[in-house]
Amino acid sequence: xxxxxxxxxxxxxxxxxxxxxxxxxxxxxxxxxxxxxxxxxxxxxxxxxxxxxxxxxxxxxxxxxxxxxxxxxxxxxxxxxxxxxxxxxxxxxxxxxxxxxxxxxxxxxxxxxxxxxxxxxxxxxxxxxxxxxxxxxxxxxxxxxxxxxxxxx
Amino acid sequence: xxxxxxxxxxxxxxxxxxxxxxxxxxxxxxxxxxxxxxxxxxxxxxxxxxxxxxxxxxxxxxxxxxxxxxxxxxxxxxxxx
Numbered sequence: 732x733x734x735x736x737x738x739x740x741x742x743x744x745x746x747x748x749x750x751x752x753x754x755x756x757x758x759x760x761x762x763x764x765x766x767x768x769x770x771x772x773x774x775x776x777x778x779x780x781x782x783x784x785x786x787x788x789x790x791x792x793x794x795x796x797x798x799x800x801x802x803x804x805x806x807x808x809x810x811x812x813x814x815x816x817x818x819x820x821x822x823x824x825x826x827x828x829x830x831x832x833x834x835x836x837x838x839x840x841x842x843x844x845x846x847x848x849x850x851x852x853x854x855x856x857x858x859x860x861x862x863x864x865x866x867x868x869x870x871x872x873x874x875x876x877x878x879x880x881x882x883x884x
Numbered sequence: 885x886x887x888x889x890x891x892x893x894x895x896x897x898x899x900x901x902x903x904x905x906x907x908x909x910x911x912x913x914x915x916x917x918x919x920x921x922x923x924x925x926x927x928x929x930x931x932x933x934x935x936x937x938x939x940x941x942x943x944x945x946x947x948x949x950x951x952x953x954x955x956x957x958x959x960x961x962x963x964x965x
Contacts, residue, residue, distance in 0.1 A: 844965055852891075868962075872963075
């Protein structure tokens with residue numbers, strides 16, 4: 732299991748390729764790459780600034796990833812998340828799961844991403860034409876995450 | 885002495901990322917009152933029900949005891965991805 736928080740741009744394709752090749756017994760690799768959009772419902776987005784809590788953020792994601800790894804029938808999980816200034820088009824998050832068959836990996840990546848959106852210790856600001864704006868989880872994000880928590884209880 | 889950390893919009897409200905303080909009370913609520921006496925707006929922001937608190941890098945209930953913690957972190961709603 733690899734959990735990394737990066738302060739500089741990362742090579743998502745290279746990381747995914749290394750991850751996939753590391754487990755020859757896996758028959759399925761499902762990945763999600765989240766990137767910085769150039770626009771939002773509020774207009775043009777010039778960039779994002781992400782903060783984390785060094786040590787704690789990695790620890791909390793690791794704890795959740797470990798729970799997901801054992802809950803679903805997975806061989807491994809990969810999470811790489813950017814912090815600092817991110818430009819439109821840049822990768823923000825790469826989440827990937829390896830399993831023997833695809834169903835477990837699909838579900839695991841969805842659950843992991845919904846956790847990262849609402850419960851992982853990150854804070855982000857969006858730079859628009861009129862300045863910086865804090866971004867908090869949407870109602871949809873919270874509802875999605877709550878649904879998984881219900882599934883897991 | 886406790887190191888108090890602020891993240892996200894709370895860092896903006898505090899005007900800095902951290903401060904050091906010697907707690908005069910036993911609980912997180914006492915600590916917030918102590919900060920509020922110096923900085924009323926920051927104290928009010930820390931009281932928001934949406935703020936999560938960690939003591940020495942463990943999530944705790946906002947009504948918990950400080951009991952010898954070295955680091956207290958105040959965290960507004962989390963948002964990654």
